[in-house]
Amino acid sequence: MSPEKKIKTWLPLWVGLGIALGILIGSIYSQFGNTGKVDGTGKIDAIFNYINKSYVDTVNIRQLVEEALPKIVQELDPHSAYISASEMKRLNEDLEGHFSGIGVSFYVLSDTIVVTSIVPGGPSEAAGIQQWDRIVNVNDTLIAGRKITNADVLQKLRGEKGSEVKLGIKRNDDTKLIDITVTRGDIPMNSVQAAYMQTNTIGYIKVGTFGFNTFNEFISALSKLKSQGAHSFVIDLRGNSGGSLEIVVAMVNEFLHKGDLIVYADGRNFPRQDSYANGSGTSKEDDVVILIDELSASASEIFAGAIQDNDRGLVMGRRSFGKGLVQSQRNFPDGSAVRLTVARYYTPSGRSIQRKYEKGKYDEYELEALNRYMQGDYVNSDTASTLIPFKTEGGRTVFGGDGIMPDVFIARDTIGMNSYFNTIANKDFIQEYAVTYSDMHKHKLSEFQSAEDLARHLYKQPLLMNLVSYADNKGVRPRPYYIEESRKLFERHLVAYIVRNFFGEESYFSVYMQDDVLMKNAVDFIERGLAKPESVVQEKYKSISLGLRVSFPVPKEFGSLFYV
Incomplete structure (x- = not known):
């Protein structure tokens, strides 16, 4: 074939390829020129394509997208979020009320994992692990003696159900390690942390979160306490950051009469949805007091708001966090998800739970609890003057638009808190010493038959001076005046932590709550017949003030239990 004929044959193909390539290049680069307006999606695609093709170094585009998406979504409001697959798995575990692990609680003491309790019937109990064992090796890798965090332990010891982990265990004073292989299984996480009789007729229930199993746990707690003579209840929602709407509605239903409005949600493209009590509740006539604080959020606020607006019981404590945005979730195939705010929650009286926020200033929003502390919200109720008044079913005035303001304001108890106590607490020396003491005296302490007997014994010991x-020895010099000022607070924490090591979480609360100011006032109001809202003197707020000292708050995770 002659050169002229070859050119004529191939020319249309080359021209077509050139046009296609030009269109492709133009679609990418024209968006950076003056070719007209481009929507946001087109810009994002163009930027990622440009980076992928032209950036000076190799870029993991997938990782770049994972890092960029949270920043894009979080600009909308404080609670819209893109959630990675790994974080989504953890959040699902919290809601589902279980995770897959070896079934122990632990404390990292001197860079060594100390087993502080065994989950009954769990994998570790079956494998022969004992309380106070030290985990030295994990899968033949030495971890003792290295800087290790709670997050590191969770990552190493939790895992897929049915998978195995080999542990090197040091027990007592034995120099030889014991090799134990544990097959991971489902470990329950109780969201109702305690349910016991505070007096002969008043039951106490501590709800830590609202997960998928919380309603069943709550009903069991109510039934247990009723069988022991309870006909009044203190429901403690302090520090409870929320959870499932369906679950909290079912729980509030236990106290309300048929037709009582519990909560409603409304949004721009979200038709109003109302949740009503169906009349099947088992505690519709029992006295109830709800305890809240500045860390009670979301579902906790729905619970408190429904009880308050229906004039069903008293809400005591401090103004709640103020999270009342409804999120709709969309899942991606890789397990990640996006939660987008689509509506707001409102209490029966029409109060919006959500506190104010300024777009883009979400660091300030996260620091709101600290800001409220600094401006005195935790020690007086005067800041309620900025809130909006609403009327309950019975005509009482309540305030809203910025969280739930309690019927009875009780200032934060800072008696005994001072710079020395806060230093010891923030370094976690109280719990650290409680674990050390428990381990040193485990044989004697395990002989006690009840938490009450053990607590009485411990209060007679020189625990504070030992601490x-x-x-x-760890660099915090003694300050005698402050030590004596904090004596009761130190002893209360120490005794409660040590009791927990031998009798569990519920016993911890039963000891710690004996001197709790909110609990004492809740019991007092119930016993004096003031648990009905109409019995409370209708002032702007009935406030109870305590002896106060300005003191920086102890971190929320102080004293937390970690399970793997």
Whole structure:
């Protein structure tokens, strides 16, 4: 074939390829020129394509997208979020009320994992792990003696159900390690952390979160306490950050009469949805007091708001967090998800739970609890003057638009808190010493038959002076005046932590709550017949003030239990 004929044959193909390539290049680069307006999606695609093709170094586009998406979504409001697959798995575990692990609680003591309790019937109990064992090796890798965090332990010891993990265990004073292989299984996480009789007729229930199993746990707690003579209840929602709407509606239903409005949601493209009590509740006539604080959020606020607006019981404590945005979730195939705010929650009286926020200033929003502390919200109720008044079913005035303001304001108890106590607490020396003491005296302490007997024994021991010496050896010098000022607070924490090591979480609360100011006032109001809202003197707020000292708050995770 002659050169002229070859050119004529191939020319249309080359021209077509050139046009296609030009269109492709133009679609990418024209968006950076003056070719007209381009929507946001087109810009994002163009930027990622440009980076992928032209950036000086190799870029993991998938990782770049994962890092960029949270920043894009979080600009909308404080609670819209893109959630990675790994974080989504953890959040699902919290809601589902279980995770897959070896079934122990632990404390990292001197860079060594100490087993502080065994989950009954769990994998570790079956494998022969014992309380106070030290985990030295994980899958033949030495971890003792290295800087290790709680997050590191969770990552190493939790895993897929049915998978195995080999542990090197040091027990007592034995120099030889014991090799134990544990097959991971489902470990329950109780969201109702305690349910016991505070008096002969008043039951106490501590709800830590609202997960998928919380309603069943709550009903069991109510039934248990009723069988022991309870006909009044204190429901403690302090520090409860929320959870499932369906679950909290079912729980509030236990206290309300048929037709009572519990909560409603409304949004721009979200038709109003109302949730009503169906009349099947088992505690419709029982006295109820709800305890809240500045960390009670979302579902906790729905619970408190429904009880308050229906004039069903008293809400006591401090103004709640103020999270009342409804999120709709969309899942991606890789397990990640986006939660987008589509509506707002409102209490029966029409109060919006959500506190104010300024678009883009979400760091300030996250620091709101600290800001409220600094401006005095936790020690007086005067800041309620900025809130909006609403009327309950019975005509009482309540305030809203910025969280739930309690019927009875009780200032934050800071008696005994001072710079020395906060230093010891923030370094976690109280719980650290409680674990150390429990381990040193485990044989004697395990002989006690009840938490009450053990607590009485511990209050007679020189625990505080031992703690002061322990902290001194770690660089915190004693301050005698402050130590004496904080004596009762220190002893209360120490005794409660040690009791927990031998009798569990519920016993911890039963000991710690004996001197809790909100609990004492809740019991007092119930016993004096003031648990009915109409019995409370209708002032702007009935406030109870305590002896106060300005003191920086102890971190929320102080004293937390970690399970793997």
